[in-house]
Amino acid sequence: MASEQLFDLSDGHRAIQKVARDVAAAVEPFAAEADESPGIHEPTAAVLRESGLARQVVPAAYGGESETLDPLALAVVREALMYSSAHLDSLFGMQGVGSYSLSMGGSEELKAAWLPKVAALEAIAGLALTEPDVGSDLRAITTTIERRGGDLVVRGRKSFITNGGAAAFYCVLGKEDDGYSMVLVPASSAGLTAERGADIIAPHILGELTFDDVVVPEANRLGAPGKAFSLMLQTLAVFRVTVAGSGVGLGQAAVDEATTHATTRTQFGRPLLELGAVGQNLASSWADVESARAMTYRAASLARTDPLSHLDHSSIAKVVATEAAGRAADRAVQSMGRFGLVRGSKIERLYRNARPLRVYEGATEVLLDSLARRLGKEAAKKQAGKQVS
Numbered sequence: 001m002a003s004e005q006l007f008d009l010s011d012g013h014r015a016i017q018k019v020a021r022d023v024a025a026a027v028e029p030f031a032a033e034a035d036e037s038p039g040i041h042e043p044t045a046a047v048l049r050e051s052g053l054a055r056q057v058v059p060a061a062y063g064g065e066s067e068t069l070d071p072l073a074l075a076v077v078r079e080a081l082m083y084s085s086a087h088l089d090s091l092f093g094m095q096g097v098g099s100y101s102l103s104m105g106g107s108e109e110l111k112a113a114w115l116p117k118v119a120a121l122e123a124i125a126g127l128a129l130t131e132p133d134v135g136s137d138l139r140a141i142t143t144t145i146e147r148r149g150g151d152l153v154v155r156g157r158k159s160f161i162t163n164g165g166a167a168a169f170y171c172v173l174g175k176e177d178d179g180y181s182m183v184l185v186p187a188s189s190a191g192l193t194a195e196r197g198a199d200i201i202a203p204h205i206l207g208e209l210t211f212d213d214v215v216v217p218e219a220n221r222l223g224a225p226g227k228a229f230s231l232m233l234q235t236l237a238v239f240r241v242t243v244a245g246s247g248v249g250l251g252q253a254a255v256d257e258a259t260t261h262a263t264t265r266t267q268f269g270r271p272l273l274e275l276g277a278v279g280q281n282l283a284s285s286w287a288d289v290e291s292a293r294a295m296t297y298r299a300a301s302l303a304r305t306d307p308l309s310h311l312d313h314s315s316i317a318k319v320v321a322t323e324a325a326g327r328a329a330d331r332a333v334q335s336m337g338r339f340g341l342v343r344g345s346k347i348e349r350l351y352r353n354a355r356p357l358r359v360y361e362g363a364t365e366v367l368l369d370s371l372a373r374r375l376g377k378e379a380a381k382k383q384a385g386k387q388v389s
Contacts, residue, residue: 056069086353099114130159143158150218152216170184191214195208254347
């Protein structure tokens, strides 16, 4: 992997990076098998569990690494893990995405019961937001949360849920009266059923969840009643930029794979790399990946101090890095010619794994629309200021 020249990581971040790279290297021999697994690939989970990296996604008071989660550390880890395996990256990333609402909005008793298990990778976490007819527009959800005495009753369906069927608990978003609330639902709860989800082009643990009058204690509530959107936004603010880290890792892997091919295969009496179009394509991908890395590291460092205030930067990094990964994978296939089209090859796996990055945790088009609205608001403020002066 290329050295980081445009953003200097601290010694602490480099130490975390080394651990993550060692984990990725240990998983590499069976990464293809792991990435095809419809459930938890235990050899991969065992390597990640032994490394202790999952402690990065939980506060120190509950078995984690630091008092405040560090998005830069998470992005660096995901970059290293995605370089080897999408399954490995997802196992790590979802421990944070699936448990962050609990970390921020759960009671002390609830956090003490679950977060140490998340940190030790003894409990797989899940976040249940999307529904069969609801994707990006989460305000249109139909799942309901109703208070009944000292309990909460959850009704509805959740769709395309990462770790669905594999998680030990789900942080569930639902409508409550005129607002939106979240509740922690253990996977063992009566009335909760999980079915295997759709098979997508890049295999992924996906489940369809049905909540049929699922009853949990009021103590399982996450955050204030009707105020769950703030919890969801905090989750996005911290973890969206880590998806950019995944994009950087995949893009770097594609560049490295294609460069190895282009420097060892000869055509027309010289290495492929010396044929103008091939070399230029790989150089363009290198430029894309290095630019994305610098943007990702910078955005992640900003997110540590005030995630919500820097959500725009995280969104920009996510767009830049995941689009760069897609271009790098596509150019790699083109540079490798027929060898890039072979099923079961690493580049084929990278090509497929690159595509979902541009969709989940904010599709490119949704993020660009949001950024465009922000530009409009800033322009209006400047215009108003000129009129006042």
